[in-house]
Amino acid sequence: MDALRIPILKIGNTLITSIQTELHDASAVQFKDDLLERIHTTRAQGVVIDLTAVDLVDSFIGRLISDIGAMCGLMGTQVVLTGIQPAVAITLVELGLELPRIHTALNLEKGLALFQSKPEGIGHEQP
Amino acid sequence: MSSPSDVTIRSDLDIVIARTSARDVAKRLGFGAIDQARIATAVSELARNIFLYAGSGTVSVHLLDRLGRCGIEIVCQDQGPGIADIPLVMQDGYSTSRGMGMGLPGAKRLMDEFDLRSQVGAGTTVICRKWRR
Numbered sequence: 001m002d003a004l005r006i007p008i009l010k011i012g013n014t015l016i017t018s019i020q021t022e023l024h025d026a027s028a029v030q031f032k033d034d035l036l037e038r039i040h041t042t043r044a045q046g047v048v049i050d051l052t053a054v055d056l057v058d059s060f061i062g063r064l065i066s067d068i069g070a071m072c073g074l075m076g077t078q079v080v081l082t083g084i085q086p087a088v089a090i091t092l093v094e095l096g097l098e099l100p101r102i103h104t105a106l107n108l109e110k111g112l113a114l115f116q117s118k119p120e121g122i123g124h125e126q127p
Numbered sequence: 128m129s130s131p132s133d134v135t136i137r138s139d140l141d142i143v144i145a146r147t148s149a150r151d152v153a154k155r156l157g158f159g160a161i162d163q164a165r166i167a168t169a170v171s172e173l174a175r176n177i178f179l180y181a182g183s184g185t186v187s188v189h190l191l192d193r194l195g196r197c198g199i200e201i202v203c204q205d206q207g208p209g210i211a212d213i214p215l216v217m218q219d220g221y222s223t224s225r226g227m228g229m230g231l232p233g234a235k236r237l238m239d240e241f242d243l244r245s246q247v248g249a250g251t252t253v254i255c256r257k258w259r260r
Contacts, residue, residue, distance in 0.1 A: 022143050022147065023143075024139045024140050024142065024143045025139035025142070025175075026139055055164060055167075056146065056150075056164060056167050056168055056171065057168075058146075058168050058171040058172055058175070059172060059175075059229040059230055059233055060171075060175060062229075085164075086160075086161065087160050087161045087163070087164035087165075088164065090161055090164070090165075091161075091164050091165055091168045091237060094165070094233070094236050094237055095168065095172075095229050095233035095236070095237070096219055096229050096232070096233055096236075097229060097233075
């Protein structure tokens with residue numbers, strides 16, 4: 001069965017994607033592959049993954065998000081997760097998945113602002 | 128004890144069906160949004176274990192009503208290879224697959240009661256419960 005593709009939009013140097021569907025394992029893996037390919041073809045410096053509509057992140061999806069963060073880091077791109085629901089934050093911590101290396105922001109607007117205010121990327125001080 | 132939901136796990140799509148139907152039952156029973164997420168996440172972990180390690184199995188959701196206490200019971204059964212060392216698989220971070228090893232101990236933390244029984248060569252049954260506060 002073909003996985004439903006999650007749209008990935010580009011604004012300036014940033015890719016924006018919002019997960020709006022219930023992710024099964026194959027569609028989540030497809031999303032990771034699509035996102036890395038788009039980073040490569042667009043040379044995006046930042047990626048915002050909006051999770052506002054996601055009501056469940058289990059250990060599989062949590063690991064995948066953690067992998068995406070690490071892989072994007074290897075490619076020189078930074079990832080920000082936005083809009084994590086309270087129930088998702090609570091279950092992730094209770095599961096033992098705190099995603100320590102992933103940047104987060106309260107919502108999409110604040111996530112995008114992280115890239116706009118620091119064009120060299122998060123965590124890099126401007127001279 | 129009635130069984131409003133029985134899902135056969137054969138593919139990763141069935142994991143989504145199992146967790147969605149468990150969440151629906153939890154919602155109908157009056158569990159809050161956070162407990163609904165805990166229950167659905169625990170079912171997702173347990174259903175994935177069935178899919179990864181046994182290939183197939185069932186997840187059934189039961190309503191509990193004991194002395195006026197209302198709860199939900201999840202029964203996951205498979206006829207897979209079974210688990211030889213249960214304390215080992217209940218350790219955080221132990222995994223024989225590419226997972227993070229959070230599945231079983233994580234599901235236990237998300238639920239109020241958790242019972243795992245397994246026989247090597249015969250299969251595994253997990254029964255877990257959550258009570259409405």
